Amino acid sequence: xxxxxxxxxxxxxxSTQVLPPFDLDLDDGEFTVLVGPSGCGKSTxxxxxxxxEVLSSGEIWFDDRPISKLxxxxxxxxxxxxxxxxxxxxxxxxxMSFALRLQRVPKATIDEKVSRxxxxxxIEHLLLRKPGELSGGQRQRVAMGRALVRDSSTFLFxxxxxxxxxxxxxxxxxxxxxxxxxxxKNMVYVTHDQVxxxxxxxxxxxxxxxxxxxxxxAEELFKQPVNRFVAGFIGSPTMxxxxxxxxxxxGVLVASxxxxxxxxxxPLRHRLDNASGRRVILGIRPSSFRLATPExxxxxxxxxxxxxxxxxxAQLVLVTRCGEQELIVELESSTRFQVGxxxxxxxxxxxxxxxxxxxxxxx
Amino acid sequence: MGAITLGRMTPxxxxxxxxxxxxxxxxxxxxxxxYASFLDWNPSQRIGEAEWIGLRNYVNLLQDDxxxxxxxxxxxxxxxxxxxxxLLGVGLALLLDREIRGVAVxxxxxxxxxxxxxIVVGLMWRYMYHPTVGIFNRTLEDWGFQPIPWLxxxxxxxxxxxxxDVWQWTPFIFILALAALQxxxxxxxxxxxxxxxxxxxxxxxxxxxxxxxxxxxTALLRLIDAFKVLEVILVMTNGGPGLSTEILAxxxxxxxxxxxxxxxxxxxSNYLLMLLLVLxxxxxxxxKVTEARAARLRQxxxxx
Numbered sequence: 001x002x003x004x005x006x007x008x009x010x011x012x013x014x015s016t017q018v019l020p021p022f023d024l025d026l027d028d029g030e031f032t033v034l035v036g037p038s039g040c041g042k043s044t045x046x047x048x049x050x051x052x053e054v055l056s057s058g059e060i061w062f063d064d065r066p067i068s069k070l071x072x073x074x075x076x077x078x079x080x081x082x083x084x085x086x087x088x089x090x091x092x093x094x095x096m097s098f099a100l101r102l103q104r105v106p107k108a109t110i111d112e113k114v115s116r117x118x119x120x121x122x123i124e125h126l127l128l129r130k131p132g133e134l135s136g137g138q139r140q141r142v143a144m145g146r147a148l149v150r151d152s153s154t155f156l157f158x159x160x161x162x163x164x165x166x167x168x169x170x171x172x173x174x175x176x177x178x179x180x181x182x183x184x185k186n187m188v189y190v191t192h193d194q195v196x197x198x199x200x201x202x203x204x205x206x207x208x209x210x211x212x213x214x215x216x217x218a219e220e221l222f223k224q225p226v227n228r229f230v231a232g233f234i235g236s237p238t239m240x241x242x243x244x245x246x247x248x249x250x251g252v253l254v255a256s257x258x259x260x261x262x263x264x265x266x267p268l269r270h271r272l273d274n275a276s277g278r279r280v281i282l283g284i285r286p287s288s289f290r291l292a293t294p295e296x297x298x299x300x301x302x303x304x305x306x307x308x309x310x311x312x313x314a315q316l317v318l319v320t321r322c323g324e325q326e327l328i329v330e331l332e333s334s335t336r337f338q339v340g341x342x343x344x345x346x347x348x349x350x351x352x353x354x355x356x357x358x359x360x361x362x363x
Numbered sequence: 364m365g366a367i368t369l370g371r372m373t374p375x376x377x378x379x380x381x382x383x384x385x386x387x388x389x390x391x392x393x394x395x396x397x398y399a400s401f402l403d404w405n406p407s408q409r410i411g412e413a414e415w416i417g418l419r420n421y422v423n424l425l426q427d428d429x430x431x432x433x434x435x436x437x438x439x440x441x442x443x444x445x446x447x448x449x450l451l452g453v454g455l456a457l458l459l460d461r462e463i464r465g466v467a468v469x470x471x472x473x474x475x476x477x478x479x480x481x482i483v484v485g486l487m488w489r490y491m492y493h494p495t496v497g498i499f500n501r502t503l504e505d506w507g508f509q510p511i512p513w514l515x516x517x518x519x520x521x522x523x524x525x526x527x528d529v530w531q532w533t534p535f536i537f538i539l540a541l542a543a544l545q546x547x548x549x550x551x552x553x554x555x556x557x558x559x560x561x562x563x564x565x566x567x568x569x570x571x572x573x574x575x576x577x578x579x580x581t582a583l584l585r586l587i588d589a590f591k592v593l594e595v596i597l598v599m600t601n602g603g604p605g606l607s608t609e610i611l612a613x614x615x616x617x618x619x620x621x622x623x624x625x626x627x628x629x630x631x632s633n634y635l636l637m638l639l640l641v642l643x644x645x646x647x648x649x650x651k652v653t654e655a656r657a658a659r660l661r662q663x664x665x666x667x
Binding site: 133 | 555556564568
């Protein structure tokens with residue numbers, strides 16, 4: 001499998017630059033997920049890799065081979081499209097074998113490959129049907145099968161699950177995760193769904209406004225986001241952000257704002273010199289909160305007014321208010337409390353992230 | 364009870380005027396023509412005075428060499444023009460289905476011929492084909508070739524007429540084919556590119572099969588029209604030389620106005636009508652079949 005390298009690749013449409021020059025390395029055999037809100041440039045990146053969009057500048061390398069001038073068919077890639085892009089006039093077997101038939105592969109080989117992949121995906125009984133006769137989930141499998149039959153070194157997925165209903169989507173997600181483990185292929189996967197990104201990606205590349213914000217494993221992105229955008233994008237429910245001002249009291253760095261006053265972790269004080277008076281944004285994940293017990297007294301505590309409680313089974317999501325701001329709190333559902341009243345919550349000080357107010361970088 | 368009946372009748376009451384117009388405007392002339400085709404009828408007679416001769420007009424026509432020749436010319440003309448127009452129209456659409464500068468202007472220019480009145484088209488081409496002052500022969504002479512007897516030679520006349528018709532009606536195929544092309548699923552074409560289809564293979568294996576439903580209907584519409592063509596040929600050759608370009612519509616017209624045989628003309632029109640009816644029914648059946656198939660597919664897809 002080749003190692004894929006984007007070397008200051010950029011894309012503009014006319015005078016509008018959608019992707020400023022960027023570098024990106026994808027290791028061989030890696031499952032890379034490009035994730036970000038719509039319009040962040042992730043699909044364009046994938047389509048440039050596929051050869052469906054022309055690079056405005058820069059080069060893409062497969063190992064030592066520049067590929068940006070090659071036709072899609074010469075790049076040794078297979079692709080699964082968001083709307084499946086099956087050929088409506090061909091039956092499933094013909095759909096899956098189209099590439100092989102164009103390459104004039106012997107019929108026996110084609111039949112063998114198609115039936116092997118079809119069995120693997122559980123679609124062997126559909127081979128003689130037309131795409132119009134299949135349900136969304138089946139079409140999705142066929143699209144996957146068509147890519148697998150090719151036996152290319154690199155697989156590209158352009159939001160392949162976003163047209164499925166929630167239940168089917170999570171099932172296909174699991175199957176994809178299994179497939180990732182059994183196939184030794186490069187996979188590049190585009191999605192706007194951070195859950196998909198977290199479950200599937202060996203490496204997750206978070207993009208926004210045409211820029212790569214951060215790349216790393218799911219855990220790195222969750223625990224060590226480089227900026228406010230990544231922190232807010234990864235994780236569900238999303239992180240709470242609070243405006244605060246820093247002050248130093250008796251050697252402890254304290255962030256205070258509308259309705260709260262939280263001491264921060266010791267290492268942060270060392271990182272920030274002369275932080276007193278600095279305006280910052282605090283980030284606290286909903287799962288970091290728990291109801292305070294008497295032992296927490298004097299630690300990081302917040303008094304929150306509980307507006308709404310949403311029972312989700314094992315978890316409970318509270319919509320609370322702190323001063324004028326809304327905060328989401330996630331608790332185990334066995335926790336007892338009173339809706340419509342205030343309660344004191346404890347937050348471990350090492351779980352509080354601090355972002356610069358203007359650059360939004362994590363401090 | 365009365366109120367209920369009235370309520371039920373209301374839609375039909377509202378439909379009645381339209382139905383009446385349909386009957387008077389559509390069925391009456393056809394019925395009139397069918398009736399007339401059984402008569403030996405001279406324009407100087409009132410229809411009541413004409414002699415009833417049953418199917419004799421039809422039988423006579425079948426044995427009439429001129430009619431059979433005219434039928435043959437019509438079939439030849441229609442099949443050649445429609446084939447050529449389909450080839451050129453679809454080909455142009457495939458060429459111009461892309462984002463290049465000025466393509467919108469080009470498209471507009473291409474459909475201009477269709478907007479010109481047929482009589483004008485006929486006159487225009489007659490002048491261009493003129494043996495001495497026409498642009499074609501003058502150009503040929505400038506280049507040192509022999510002039511071609513475009514409209515005066517029996518072998519050339521049909522070709523000349525066909526060229527003019529192709530010129531006028533290719534745009535019709537072109538705009539419909541282009542519309543069909545542009546409504547094709549983009550991602551399926553991209554998938555074909557990734558699957559390794561060359562531009563030709565994309566056309567043959569993906570684009571054309573997906574355009575086929577539109578192309579079939581377009582061809583049938585054009586065929587129906589080509590069978591009825593009159594003005595352009597009337598102006599250009601008036602059917603000549605000999606009977607070489609005398610298509611059926613022209614022969615009907617001449618039978619009625621020159622030979623003054625209204626019954627025969629009516630019978631001839633009926634033959635043409637039957638021919639068109641076969642085509643129309645074919646198109647109708649094709650539509651029904653594709654609709655039924657689509658419905659069946661949807662049903663199967665819903666069942667899972």
